[in-house]
Amino acid sequence: MHLWLFALLLPGLFSLTLAQAGTLTEHRFQARGYPGSQDRAYQVYVPDGLEMGPGLRPEGQAAEHQASPAPLVMVLHGCSQTSTDVRRDWGMQAAADRYRFILVTPSITRWDGLRGPNCWGFWMPQHRQRGRGEPEDLYQIAREVEQRYPIDPQRRYLTGLSSGGAMTAILAVTHNDYWAAVATVAGLPFGEDATAVSVLGVCPGWALFHPLPWTVAAMRAQLGPHPYPLPLLVVQNERDCTAKPTAGALLRDAQLALHGTPGHQTAATTAVGEARPCQQVYREDYGCRQTRHSRDGQSGSPTLVETVIYDGPLATDFRGDKDLGHYWIGGEQGEEGPYAVREGPSHPDIIWDFFRRHPRGGEGG
Numbered sequence: 001m002h003l004w005l006f007a008l009l010l011p012g013l014f015s016l017t018l019a020q021a022g023t024l025t026e027h028r029f030q031a032r033g034y035p036g037s038q039d040r041a042y043q044v045y046v047p048d049g050l051e052m053g054p055g056l057r058p059e060g061q062a063a064e065h066q067a068s069p070a071p072l073v074m075v076l077h078g079c080s081q082t083s084t085d086v087r088r089d090w091g092m093q094a095a096a097d098r099y100r101f102i103l104v105t106p107s108i109t110r111w112d113g114l115r116g117p118n119c120w121g122f123w124m125p126q127h128r129q130r131g132r133g134e135p136e137d138l139y140q141i142a143r144e145v146e147q148r149y150p151i152d153p154q155r156r157y158l159t160g161l162s163s164g165g166a167m168t169a170i171l172a173v174t175h176n177d178y179w180a181a182v183a184t185v186a187g188l189p190f191g192e193d194a195t196a197v198s199v200l201g202v203c204p205g206w207a208l209f210h211p212l213p214w215t216v217a218a219m220r221a222q223l224g225p226h227p228y229p230l231p232l233l234v235v236q237n238e239r240d241c242t243a244k245p246t247a248g249a250l251l252r253d254a255q256l257a258l259h260g261t262p263g264h265q266t267a268a269t270t271a272v273g274e275a276r277p278c279q280q281v282y283r284e285d286y287g288c289r290q291t292r293h294s295r296d297g298q299s300g301s302p303t304l305v306e307t308v309i310y311d312g313p314l315a316t317d318f319r320g321d322k323d324l325g326h327y328w329i330g331g332e333q334g335e336e337g338p339y340a341v342r343e344g345p346s347h348p349d350i351i352w353d354f355f356r357r358h359p360r361g362g363e364g365g
Contacts, residue, residue: 021047021048021097022045022046022047022048022050022093022096022097023045023046023048024043024044024045024087024093025043025044025046026041026042026043027041027042027043027044027144028040028041029041029042029106029137029140029141029144031137032136032137032140034131034132034136035126035132035133036112036126036127036132036133036134036136036137037132037133037136037137038109038110038111038112038134038137039109039110040106040107040108040109040110040137040141041083041106041107041109042083042104042105042106042107042141043083043084043087043104043105043107044102044103044104044105044145044148044149045087045093045096045102045103045105046102046149047096047097047100047101047102048097049100050070050100050102068150069150069151069152069153069155070100070101070102070149070150070151070152070155071100071101071102071151071152071155071156071157071355072101072102072104072142072145072146072149072151072152072155072156072157073092073096073101073102073103073104073157073158073159073352073355074104074105074106074138074141074142074156074157074158074159075090075092075103075104075105075158075159075160075164076106076120076138076158076159076160076161076163076164076165076167076168077105077107077108077118077160077161077164078118078119078160078161078162078163078164078165078186078328078339079116079117079118079119079162079163080116080117080118080320080338080339081118081161081164081338081339081340082107082118083105083106083107085337085338085340086105087103087105088335088337089328089330089334089335089336089337089338089340090161090328090330090334090340090347090348091330091331091332091333091334091335091342091346091347091348092105092330092348094333094334094348095333095348095349095352098333099352099356101155101157101352102145102149102151104141104142104145106137106138106141108120108134111134112124112126119163120134120160120163120164120166120167121133121134122163122166122167122169122170122188122192123166123192123193123194123196127167127170128170128173128174128190128191128222129174129222130174130175130222134167135167135170135171135174135175136174138167138171139171139174139175139178142156142178152359153360154180154359154360154361154362155180155355155359155360156178156179156180156360157179157180157181157182157183157355158171158172158179158182158183159182159183159184159185159233159351160184160185160187161185161186161187161327161328161339162185162186162187162242162243162326162339164187165184165185165186165187165188165243166184166187166188166192168182168183168184168187169182169184169187169188169189169190169251170190172190172230172232173190173219173222173223174222176223176224176227176228176230177228179230179360180230180231180355180358180359180360180362181230181231181232181233181354181355181358181360182230182231182232182233183232183233183234183235183351183354183355184232184233184234184235184248184251185235185236185328185347185351186235186236186237186240186242186243186247186248186326186327186328187234187243187247187248187251188243188247188251189209189210189215189247189250189251189254190215190218190219190222190254191210191214191215191218191219192209192210192215192247193208193210195207195208196208196209196210196247197242197243198241198242198243198244198324199242201322201324202241202324203239203241203314203324203325204241204244205241205242205244205324207244207246207247209246209247209250212250212253212254212257215250215254216254216257216258219254219258220258223258227258227259228360229259229295229302229304230255230259231302231303231304231305231306231354231358232251232252232255232304232305232306233305233306233307233308233350233351233354234248234251234252234305234306234307234308235248235307235308235345235347235350235351236248236307236308236309236310237310237311237312237325237326237327238309238310238311238312239311239312239313239314239325240312240324240325240326241314241324241325241326242322242324242325242326243326245309248307248309249267252267252293252305252307253266253267255304255305256270256293256304256305259295259304260295260296260304261295261296264295264296264297267293269297270293270294270295270296270297270304270305271291271292271293271297272292272293272294272297272298272299272301273292273299275289275290275291275309276289276290276291277289277290278290278308278310278345278350280331280345280346280349280350280353281331281344281345281346282329282331282332282342282343282344282346283343283344284343284344285310285344285345286310286311286312286313286344286345287310287311288308288309288310288344288345289308289309289310290306290307290308290309290350291306291307291309292305292306293305293306293307302362303357303358306354308345308350310344310345312325312327312329312344313325316336316339316340316341317336317341318336318337318338318339318340320338321338321339326339327339327340327341328340328341328347329341329342329343329344329345329346329347330342330346330347330348331344331346331347331348331349332346333348334346334348
């Protein structure tokens with residue numbers, strides 16, 4: 001190749017290498033025999049340099065040494081979104097490269113009942129029980145990934161936005177024995193009905209929630225006799241007119257009431273110190289404050305809940321959005337897309353920092 005031609009092609013080759021820093025594979029989950037199961041598509045992104053597990057090596061090729069287990073982060077899209085939006089617009093593929101975790105992005109793909117495009121069915125009783133429907137499908141997808149890749153069993157994490165955040169709260173209960181920590185963004189507490197989402201298309205909107213004792217009782221009925229006090233991160237825009245701030249407060253309060261020690265089951269009795277400014281932001285923090293709650297209100301005790309609260313703008317740059325303060329903030333490596341913005345408290349970085357500090361059984365901080 002002539003040197004001048006190589007010089008012209010070099011920038012493009014370099015960009016291609018950066019764009020394909022890891023390996024993205026498409027998979028198809030086949031519906032199982034339990035009620036409500038569906039065929040589903042999902043993507044797995046493995047950053048470059050993570051070692052392959054036995055299931056990924058060509059047949060007969062031995063490993064030079066044992067592959068190191070990696071964290072698994074499953075991320076659930078919101079309504080009117082896709083797995084591609086999660087990887088690109090949310091900045092999660094870039095976060096996987098940066099923090100070295102295996103990213104799993106399932107798609108709702110097929111669903112039952114009347115619902116908006118690509119919405120997870122969090123309000124339907126058949127989709128908030130172990131052993132059936134969407135929660136079981138998502139759990140089985142995670143197990144399929146573990147058959148192909150070396151996953152650290154102490155570092156399995158789950159997060160999602162909107163209906164994906166509501167489904168995250170459901171799996172934290174139905175499959176409490178599996179996850180190390182979970183994070184909801186503009187999510188809803190376990191067991192909420194469709195009326196918990198404001199669909200008026202105006203601010204401040206209107207929503208109807210179950211009383212806290214009802215939510216705690218519903219969670220307890222699903223958890224079984226020996227639940228794990230799963231660390232929960234609640235990310236909430238105080239100006240969200242779709243998933244209203246009440247939802248974030250109830251997510252926090254239900255977790256504290258269920259898992260806090262006697263006498264330490266409210267936000268006031270479990271808070272550790274004062275709310276502190278959020279550290280992982282891109283350009284603007286929107287007054288973001290982060291608060292930690294431990295099981296007994298002591299600084300040296302394991303984290304039970306952290307909240308990230310900010311006053312973000314209502315409008316986004318994407319023309320199809322409803323401009324109701326309801327979105328994911330992708331940070332510097334994110335993109336402007338459906339219900340996704342770049343500027344503000346960087347969700348990928350904040351969430352990974354929380355996950356990093358909370359392996360299953362770890363003390364956190």
